[in-house]
Amino acid sequence: MSSQVWNGPLNKIDDYHYEIPMSYKPGMRVPGSIIASPELIEPIRHNQAMEQVANVSMLPGIVRCSLAMPDIHWGYGFCIGGVAATDPDQQGVISPGGVGYDINCGVRVLRTHLRADEIRPDIESLIKKMFNTVPTGVGKGGKHKFGKSDTKKILSQGVKWIVSQGLGMAGDIECCEAQGCIEGADPDALSERAYQRGEDQCGTLGSGNHFMEVQEVQEIYDQKIAKAFGLEVGQVTVMIHSGSRGLGYQVCEDAIHQLRDVPAQYGITLPDRQLVCAPVHSPQGKHYLAAMRAAANFAWANRQILTHLAREVFKDFFHQKLESLGMELLYDVAHNIAKMEYHDVDGRRKLLCVHRKGATRAFPAGHPELPERYRPFGQPVLIPGDMGRASYILVGLPEVMQLSFGSTCHGAGRVLSRSAAIQAARGRSISRELADQGIVAISRDRQGLAEEQPMAYKDVSLVVDAVVGANLARKVARLKPMGVIKG
Amino acid sequence: MNDDLIEILDHTADLAMRIHAENKSDLFKLSARAVYQAVGKPIAQDIPGEKYTLELRAGNQEDLLHDWLAEILYYVQVRHILFDRFEFEAINDTYLKTVAEGRPLDLTRSEFEVEIKAVTYHHLKIEQTDQGLTATFIFDI
Numbered sequence: 001m002s003s004q005v006w007n008g009p010l011n012k013i014d015d016y017h018y019e020i021p022m023s024y025k026p027g028m029r030v031p032g033s034i035i036a037s038p039e040l041i042e043p044i045r046h047n048q049a050m051e052q053v054a055n056v057s058m059l060p061g062i063v064r065c066s067l068a069m070p071d072i073h074w075g076y077g078f079c080i081g082g083v084a085a086t087d088p089d090q091q092g093v094i095s096p097g098g099v100g101y102d103i104n105c106g107v108r109v110l111r112t113h114l115r116a117d118e119i120r121p122d123i124e125s126l127i128k129k130m131f132n133t134v135p136t137g138v139g140k141g142g143k144h145k146f147g148k149s150d151t152k153k154i155l156s157q158g159v160k161w162i163v164s165q166g167l168g169m170a171g172d173i174e175c176c177e178a179q180g181c182i183e184g185a186d187p188d189a190l191s192e193r194a195y196q197r198g199e200d201q202c203g204t205l206g207s208g209n210h211f212m213e214v215q216e217v218q219e220i221y222d223q224k225i226a227k228a229f230g231l232e233v234g235q236v237t238v239m240i241h242s243g244s245r246g247l248g249y250q251v252c253e254d255a256i257h258q259l260r261d262v263p264a265q266y267g268i269t270l271p272d273r274q275l276v277c278a279p280v281h282s283p284q285g286k287h288y289l290a291a292m293r294a295a296a297n298f299a300w301a302n303r304q305i306l307t308h309l310a311r312e313v314f315k316d317f318f319h320q321k322l323e324s325l326g327m328e329l330l331y332d333v334a335h336n337i338a339k340m341e342y343h344d345v346d347g348r349r350k351l352l353c354v355h356r357k358g359a360t361r362a363f364p365a366g367h368p369e370l371p372e373r374y375r376p377f378g379q380p381v382l383i384p385g386d387m388g389r390a391s392y393i394l395v396g397l398p399e400v401m402q403l404s405f406g407s408t409c410h411g412a413g414r415v416l417s418r419s420a421a422i423q424a425a426r427g428r429s430i431s432r433e434l435a436d437q438g439i440v441a442i443s444r445d446r447q448g449l450a451e452e453q454p455m456a457y458k459d460v461s462l463v464v465d466a467v468v469g470a471n472l473a474r475k476v477a478r479l480k481p482m483g484v485i486k487g
Numbered sequence: 488m489n490d491d492l493i494e495i496l497d498h499t500a501d502l503a504m505r506i507h508a509e510n511k512s513d514l515f516k517l518s519a520r521a522v523y524q525a526v527g528k529p530i531a532q533d534i535p536g537e538k539y540t541l542e543l544r545a546g547n548q549e550d551l552l553h554d555w556l557a558e559i560l561y562y563v564q565v566r567h568i569l570f571d572r573f574e575f576e577a578i579n580d581t582y583l584k585t586v587a588e589g590r591p592l593d594l595t596r597s598e599f600e601v602e603i604k605a606v607t608y609h610h611l612k613i614e615q616t617d618q619g620l621t622a623t624f625i626f627d628i
Contacts, residue, residue: 076501076609076625101604101627138527138599196565207602208628246565249604249627253557256608261546273608418502418628419495447600487602 006050010034010041016470019065020054027269028057033065035404037466040070040458043415052079055271059084060279061092063345063352067404069359070466071413071458075100077274080358080414083407085343087352088280093268095277096255096288098355099338103251103292104299105210105243106334107360107382107410108176109393109479110307111229112314113326114236116216116482120438122317123214127440127483130212130313134306136487137444138207141200144305148195151298152187154202158297159304167308169328174371176332177361177379180300182339186290190247191254194291198247198298203305207444207487209452210242211384212310214483215391221475225395228377229330231477238314238327239391239479240306241384243336244299251295255288280353289338296337303332330393331380335360335410341369343405354405362396362408362473381473385412385460387441387452387484388434392464394473408467412457425450440483448486493521502601502626503610509619511548512575515555515583518622519570522559525626527600529592531569536588539570548580549611552622555583556606564603567592601628 011019018041020032032053036044044050049072056078057066063085072081077097086092119126135142144167146154153161159173159180173179205212217235220226231237244251259276262284263269268277278284311327318325338355345352363370365378374380381394400406416424430449434441443449467473496503504521508514523529541558545551562568570587577584604627613622 076607076627138602193561193565253605257554257557260550260608273611276608445600 006045006048008050008054010050016466020050022057025054027271028054029059030057030062030065032057032068034068034072035466035470035472036070036072037462037469040462040466044072047074049074049079052077053082055275056082056084056098058271059086059093059095059275059277060268061086061088061090063087067407069407069409070463071358071409071411073413073415075357077272078355078357081409082357083355083359083404085352085354085405086280087345087350092280092353093277094280094285094289094338094353095275095355096252096259096292097274097276098357099252099292100336100357101249101252102243102336103248104296104334105336106299106303106332107239107241107384108303108307108332109330109382110238110310110327111231111330112236112238113324115234116236117234119236120482123483124440126214126313126317127442127485129317130310131442131485133313134212134309134485135204136207136485138487140204142203142305144203145200146202151195151198154301155187155190155294155297156185157181158300162301162304168304169322172304172307172329175329176300177334180304180332181297182293184290185293185297187294189287189291190251190294194247194250194254197250198245201245201247202298202302203309204245204302205242205306205485205487206245207448211387211484211486212306213239213387213481215239215479216482217477218390218480219478221477222395225377225476228374229380229393229476230328231393237330237479238310239382239384240303240310242302242306244295245302247298248295251291255291259284259288292338296334299334300332331382333360333382341406343401352405356407358410359407360410361406362394362400363406364396364398364400380476381408383409383411383460383464386454386457387481387486388437388439388454390460391479392460392475393477393479394464394467395476396473397471399471400473403470404472408472409463412460412463414456415458416456418451421453421456422447422450424455425453439481441486443486452486492517493524501607502628504624504626506622507618511620512578514613514620514622515552515578516573518552518556519559519573522556523563523569525601525603526563528598529563529569530596531571531590532593534590536571536590539568539587539589540584541587542584544582546581548613551581551583552613552624553606553608553611556624560603560606562589563592567594603628
């Protein structure tokens with residue numbers, strides 16, 4: 001379909017910034033701005049992701065530019081790896097497509113007191129136990145069941161409610177973006193189908209690219225900040241990637257359905273129906289925001305229960321108490337979300353609606369939204385890579401606020417379609433290839449590992465080098481996979 | 488109608504499909520089958536089916552197709568009901584009414600390979616061709 005090469009105009013600003021000029025298409029309100037390195041920019045042209053960047057620039061009230069991060073790839077409506085901020089006072093809109101179906105899909109990292117060398121001989125057994133404990137895969141229900149009234153508490157309180165049920169540790173709330181709960185969530189804004197789809201899914205990993213991974217801190221790039229984040233070489237960490245599951249998907253589905261005739265009511269012309277939107281201040285915009293926030297809180301609660309399960313696995317496996325395992329939450333970030341945030345625009349402080357569709361918040365040192373323990377250093381920015389190479393922990397630089405509304409990449413970014421990845425895996429055993437590198441990978445089926453094999457993704461190191469080169473963030477640590485479970 | 492009329496198209500992150508049919512009711516029947524193919528191998532219990540009436544209204548034919556796919560998906564993924572033998576009482580660009588035979592899934596034999604998050608509106612279209620109709624749609628997976 002639209003996988004042909006994109007031949008639109010792209011101006012090189014410097015080695016890490018590229019621009020789609022407003023003259024490219026009628027209706028563009030701001031330029032498109034792509035963060036990428038010379039090495040990454042050409043492959044990005046191989047599908048229609050750039051066209052999507054240009055389309056997003058047509059949203060009413062968009063401020064400064066339509067941004068894309070170096071892990072950009074072709075999505076639907078918004079590209080994946082996109083950032084767009086709109087000004088509600090200038091008829092700025094909120095677009096459910098700018099958040100995506102998996103509302104508050106995100107990542108968290110737990111640090112431990114364990115040493116990689118000590119656990120390496122047992123890694124296979126540990127990962128098997130993890131796989132047998134953590135609900136994974138399509139349609140898999142969770143061990144913790146919540147009735148509708150408890151689900152409503154989850155939707156309004158997020159991580160706080162889960163911790164109040166004994167499924168958390170001190171620090172779990174403080175170390176989540178937004179403390180694991182966005183204010184303004186309305187559980188009554190969700191449809192019955194959304195409740196049905198989320199019924200037994202809080203505390204489940206899901207399928208696709210979601211995972212739980214045991215990692216080794218392989219390299220430290222910034223000793224001072226790594227120390228503040230509690231990281232050192234050889235330490236074991238656990239990374240969790242999941243989102244709002246079926247409940248979030250249905251919230252987005254309902255919103256797009258409800259909004260599909262709304263742009264015309266406000267005289268908004270859109271190049272792609274997946275970009276449906278409503279002014280932030282409109283009744284329709286407020287309704288979606290209230291539902292989206294509830295789903296975001298559900299996602300934080302989901303990752304909190306997954307964290308509890310990971311801690312239980314480690315406690316049982318190593319016969320140690322949590323205190324001695326030290327499985328504290330380093331941080332939890334959302335990478336599919338829309339947040340109301342203050343940003344400086346032309347010298348004025350403005351409250352903007354920042355859409356991050358496959359992009360990670362990366363607030364720098366001193367930002368008031370950061371927990372006290374990280375405020376002198378900046379927010380830990382968690383960048384998962386693929387299951388064969390590496391993941392990174394970065395920290396936002398001051399320039400990130402002006403350059404990208406406090407945002408960086410969210411991962412490596414796909415380069416192969418799922419069918420191409422399956423095709424490329426024919427005759428190979430991905431699990432054996434990973435085992436040869438000392439990595440234990442378990443999935444429900446061979447197809448899951450084939451779709452998610454390392455070569456299906458860009459090299460995350462190149463992606464991270466581009467956000468570092470663009471002055472958005474600095475590297476703090478590199479994490480090497482030891483074992484991973486996939487849905 | 489056969490499954491050769493269902494094509495899987497290349498898309499980096501999601502699952503794109505194209506359906507070819509002679510007329511609208513066949514197009515919608517095949518689209519339902521495409522949903523089942525996309526989720527994996529859903530198998531119904533070997534018991535007599537129940538009648539389900541599905542009635543949808545939308546502003547145009549693409550929205551109607553979207554809502555149809557979403558409905559089929561909801562029944563198979565959430566309610567675990569598999570439909571067969573659709574009898575369309577009415578179908579046009581903005582309205583359809585059909586009676587389908589639905590049976591609960593045999594969860595011990597069914598295989599769910601892909602979790603479809605939703606049917607997207609991106610590149611969603613129905614086109615008239617020399618042979619009939621073609622529908623294209625993308626699932627977010």
